[in-house]
Structures are given as C-alpha cells and as structure tokens.
Amino acid sequence: MDGTALDGIEAAYRGEIYGEALYEAIAWAQPDPERAWKWRVLAQLERETGAELAACLRRHGRAPRPAPEDRTKGIVDAKIYAALPWQALMRRFAEELDADIAEYSDLARRAGAAEAAVLARLVEHERVTQTFCRRECAGAGDTALAPVLAFVKQIPPR
Secondary structure, eight states: OOHHHHHHHHHHHHHHHHHHHHHHHHHHHOSSHHHHHHHHHHHHHHHHHHHHHHHHHHHTTOOOOOOHHHHHHHHHHHHHHHTSOHHHHHHHHHHHHHHHHHHHHHHHHHHOGGGHHHHHHHHHHHHHHHHHHHHHHTTOTTTTTHHHHHHOSSOOOO
C-alpha cells in the first residue's frame, strides 16, 4: 500500500476520534434517555472503527496518533449539533455523511486488496449511520437504529 493511502487511513482514524467525541458529547446533551443511548451506540461504532483503523496503521508500520484537537473539535462541534431540533439534526447528519462515504469509498479503491475488509467496514459504518439518520427522519424511531445495532460489535448499556 502506498503512502498516500496510508495517509488517508490515518486521516480516517483521526476522523473516528473526532466522531467518537462528537457523538458522546451529543449523547450527553440529549434530554431524552433513548435518544442519548442512540448517540452512545453511534459513539461505540466510531470507537470500534477507530480501533480497526489503528490496527491497520500498525500493520503498516505507522503508530496511530490521535491529536488532542480531534477530540476537542468534536466536543466543541457537538454544541452546534445538539442545539438543533431532532429532525434537523438527523437531516444534517444524513446529508453530511454523503461526503464521508464518497471519500472513504475512494480511499478503499486506492488502497487495494491489502486492507479491503477494514476499508469496506469503514465505508459501511458510515452507510449504516446514514441509514439510521434517514430512518429517524422518516419517523421510524424504535427501529431506526437496527442497522447500526446489527453492525456494531458491542452494544453499550442503556
């Protein structure tokens, strides 16, 4: 795998650190316990994906280095997202994930077969998150999280 693909994987890893902090902070800001739990599940998905990317980087001789500003930015940005009404929050996330899906799909193509499974999971974790957001927008509250629950390895307690 070439250096630019590894750079992309490292950037994706840092994005997962940001996403975990963002989702945890959004969870803390939710007055509704069920909605807070949904965001904790999403944070767990980010944590798991980040761990997979970190292992990938180590296999290729790179030490995963989360920058403190990644977590800080996630916490700061969460204040903006958490202030939105629920439907607006879900719509915004669903739309914003399009760029991540496109970027990570391109990264998976460039990286080749060496880490195909890890990068396929990277893309898919964004897709299941987007599906959750779209289902929430459609009013599927109780079942909206099903694709994420099927994908995540460890479900956090309620």
